[in-house]
Amino acid sequence: MSATPFDQRDGWIWYDGQLVPWKDAKLHVLSHGLHYGSSVFEGERAYGGEIFKSTQHSERLKKSAQILDFEIPYSVAEIDAAKRLVLEKNGMTDAYLRPVAWRGSEMMGVAAQANKIHLAIAAWEWPSYFDPAQKMKGIRIDMADYRRPDPATAPSTAKAAGLYMICTISKHKAERKGYADALMLDWQGRVAECTGANVFFVKDGVIHTPIADCFLDGITRQTVIELATRRGLEVAERRIMPEELSGFQECFITGTAAEVTPVSEVGPYTYTPGGITKMLMDDYTAEVQPKAKAA
Ligand SMILES: Cc1ncc(COP(=O)(O)O)c(C=O)c1O
Known part of the structure; x- marks a missing residue:
């Protein structure tokens, strides 16, 4: 079991276009993504400073959102660049990356046509399974x-x-x-x-x-x-x-x-x-x- 909970770590998280201190990367309890599951994510790994198949993961993220009927307001190239920035800012070369996109809080019913779409990207060290x-x-x-x-x-x-x-x-x-x-x-x-x-x-x-x-x-x-x-x-x-x-x-x-x-x-x-x-x-x-x- 990891000693430090995931919301209490140090570092930087990319959140809607900004790098924010890790502990400040929060969302409101009245978020559509939390109540209605309108959230998509990726899991990626960087090896030696390079994210393996980064663009393919960013494309899948965009596609997953489209399947859930929302559009992530960043291009694949922007998402790729944001992921690189997260690694760089956290000084990581071998890491697991977690981009996540969700519907925000403007409307809190099943329909959420006007809700802002958020995107956050975090990274943490996650070594490969045992030897x-x-x-x-x-x-x-x-x-x-x-x-x-x-x-x-x-x-x-x-x-x-x-x-x-x-x-x-x-x-x-x-x-x-x-x-x-x-x-x-x-x-x-x-x-x-x-x-x-x-x-x-x-x-x-x-x-x-x-x-x-x-x-x-x-x-x-x-x-x-x-x-x-x-x-x-x-x-x-x-x-x-x-x-x-x-x-x-x-x-x-x-x-x-x-x-x-x-x-x-x-x-x-x-x-x-x-x-x-x-x-x-x-x-x-x-x-x-x-x-x-x-x-
Ligand atoms: C349910 C499920 N199936 C398969 C995979 C493997 O996908 P990938 O190889 O793209 O990580 C994952 C991991 O993300 C998963 O969560």
């Missing part, structure tokens, strides 16, 4: 009770705060049972993703991962698919039924926070983190390093 040898033991994952929502029920492809309500419930339940995370099925009962990461399986040298059409198509997921393809590995993006979980040899999850994390158990099924997982972990670590700038 590689420890990491290769794999994490244990529970099966979640909740399913990812039907795209007809919720804006399921946005990185929207409201979609995380069932993730927190599921992760808490898993942690109480001693698991690290929970695997959620989709609304049709097919394997979907974890509470904050996508999932991959390996069988006989082929990588299998669910089609990301009703949950977040992670930027790490896309990167890992590209890295595997570059290695000449076959990646099958397909519908995966829970009954198939017993037949895979390796399993790993991907996400900005989790990076590539091996999995040793999903519910009653066990996996042995192996060569393909290790290779993709290493390839991902190499991929996120800042690229040498052309002279």
